[in-house]
Amino acid sequence: MRRWPLVFAVIAAALAPLSARATLITFGAPLLGATESPPVASPGTGSTIVSLNTDTHEMRVYVTFSGLVGNATVSHIHCCTALPFTFNVGVATALPSFPGFPAGVTSGSYDHIFNLTDTASWSPAFLTAAGGSTSVAEANLLAALETGRAYLNIHSVSFPAGELRGFLIPEPTTIALLAGGLIAAVGVRRRRR
Numbered sequence: 001m002r003r004w005p006l007v008f009a010v011i012a013a014a015l016a017p018l019s020a021r022a023t024l025i026t027f028g029a030p031l032l033g034a035t036e037s038p039p040v041a042s043p044g045t046g047s048t049i050v051s052l053n054t055d056t057h058e059m060r061v062y063v064t065f066s067g068l069v070g071n072a073t074v075s076h077i078h079c080c081t082a083l084p085f086t087f088n089v090g091v092a093t094a095l096p097s098f099p100g101f102p103a104g105v106t107s108g109s110y111d112h113i114f115n116l117t118d119t120a121s122w123s124p125a126f127l128t129a130a131g132g133s134t135s136v137a138e139a140n141l142l143a144a145l146e147t148g149r150a151y152l153n154i155h156s157v158s159f160p161a162g163e164l165r166g167f168l169i170p171e172p173t174t175i176a177l178l179a180g181g182l183i184a185a186v187g188v189r190r191r192r193r
Contacts, residue, residue, distance in 0.1 A: 029166025070158025
C-alpha cells in the first residue's frame with residue numbers, strides 16, 4: 001500500500017493557514033528603533049508576544065522593553081499595511097494606548113488580555129473601517145498578523161512617532177512544533193514496516 005498520499009495530505013494540512021485550524025495563534029516580534037519608518041537611533045530593545053484565541057475572541061499582549069532614550073508615552077498595534085514589513089499605518093487597538101501600558105519609564109513590561117468583542121479594544125477608525133463589527137475587525141487584524149502587515153509600536157517623549165517597532169509574525173515555535181510532529185509521525189510509520 002502506498003503511504004505517500006497520506007504523507008502529502010499531512011504536509012498540505014500543516015501548510016494550511018494557521019487561522020483555519022488553530023484556536024490559539026501566537027505572533028511575536030523583536031522591538032527595535034531600526035525597524036521604525038524612518039529608522040530611529042535608539043539603543044532601546046524589546047520583544048512582544050501576541051496570542052489570539054479565535055474561540056474566546058481574546059487577545060493577550062505581552063511586551064517587555066528597556067533602554068529607551070525617552071520615557072514611554074503610548075503603545076499599540078498598527079494595522080494594516082499595504083505590503084508586509086513596510087510603511088506606517090493607523091492604529092488598530094485601543095486609543096490612545098494599551099490600557100495600563102507603563103508610561104513615563106524607559107524600561108518595563110506589560111501583560112494584558114483584550115476582549116475583542118468589546119468595542120473599547122479597538123480604535124474607532126479601525127472599527128469604522130470594519131463596518132462597526134468587532135468580528136470583522138478581529139478577522140482583519142488576524143489576516144494582517146498572518147501576513148506581516150501589523151506591527152506593535154512603543155512611542156516615547158524623544159520619538160513621538162515611535163521609538164521601538166516590530167512587525168508581528170507567526171511564532172517559529174508553533175511552526176517548529178508542527179514540523180516536529182510531522183517528522184515524528186513519519187518516523188513512527190517507517191519503524192512499523
